[in-house]
Amino acid sequence: MEIKENIFTNDEIVISIKDLNKSFGKNHVLRDFNLQLKRGESIAVIGKSGSGKSVLIKCIIGLIYPEKGSINVLGQEVTELDHKDLDRLRVKVAFLFQSNALYDSMTVRENLEFPLRRHWVSTTKQEVDELVMEALANVGLAHTIDMMPIELSGGMRKRIALARTLIMKPDIILYDEPTTGLDPITSREISNLMVDIQKKYNTSSIIISHDLSCIKITANKIVMLIEGKNYAEGTYNVLSTSNDVKVKNFYI
């Protein structure tokens, strides 16, 4: 397994979002939203529930199509890709779902093998086994390989979901509320795991979260999404000292 040496951010833009607009009926969730993610960077997007944070990352992965605006991921315009090209792009962009989205009817091994087999990755049985074991070792759950998701605790399921996102060795990981519903200790473990993964594989990430302790550990930068726009941007420390009432509300 190749470990990327460079763990620092550089100026290569891996995700560039310009003037993104998305509405559901009369509910205009994203209004001219802009964001740029550099290679190796971690950006946390915070905002109230229903403010369009999850919609934003689902637009990035092509699960939801915006009405207007541009989403450029690794040099490709997501809204213009056909199904095959979108699938190819999704090999490089992983998504950690809020509810983990582990397939209930499959074992942990089958859950991890699923993206490998479905993305037509030409690997032998031995290579698949090695990749599965490596992904599980990364999250410290190699012993659960033949267990069903229902047999695992919430924290373990989150780790397995994280292992599944890693199996394709993505360039970018999109985290949708990675610590929601977890106790503070498990939440911290998951946050540390996210940092370890980023260091090991030099991934770039967008993290949707309400959990400030997770954001403090994992994000280089915070974007505050209010009324569909990027209301404020900055590091954790810069925003925590802001005098703006709306920004301060998040830090109370």
Added chain:
Amino acid sequence: MLSKPIIDFFNELGSISKFGFRFFREAFVPRYEFKEMIRQCYFVGYKSLPLVGLTAFIMGLVITIQSRPTLVEFGAEDWLPKMVSVSLIREITPVIAALICAGKIGSSMGAELGSMKVTEQIDAMEVSGTNPYKYLVVTRVVATTLMIPLLVLLGDAISLYGGYLGCNIKGDISWQLYWNQVFETLTFGDIIPAVLKTFFFGYAIGVIGCYKGYHSSKGTEGVGQSANSAVVISSIMIFVIDLVAVQIIDLLNLT
């Protein structure tokens, strides 16, 4: 001016039709999900057989026992195997088996896909390079379309056996004579149209069950509603298809 429930009804009908027609666009182009299709055939066919078989057996037995007094009144007791076999093969077994499957399979598809929808498993499939419609819907609709006619054929045989036992509870008819009378009466015109309509029953059960699950609203309540409405709509559709099929069979003079 149409009221909202009527507009909603036609909107739903349109959405189900669109969802159902998509099956024909997706089913005949690669990638083919054979492994998942076989798995679904096993669940739909093999796992439903005991229930369909038991119901068919009881229907055969009960219809025979209940028909006997009327035929005795007219001195036509000898016609019991003939009358019962035609009723069972043409109408009772196909419709009862389809209704049982609508309850068992329709609800399980609605609940399974509904829970996959609310726990984002369908989205996860899509980002894993899988067309969820092909993987989840096409495989299930193929399974119900192929397996329900098979279940009905097996149900036919079991219900006729129930009819034989029913004839012998108060009467006395030999095994040989019973089957001779049954096969003297039955023609391909009775069996083929009755089996052909079950392909449509199976397609309707698969499409409606998958549609309700696939479009389940958020939350556990939504999953329950999907399962429930999948059964209700499938059952109604079975009667509608049956009504249309009977008219067509009658018009074409197939019986």
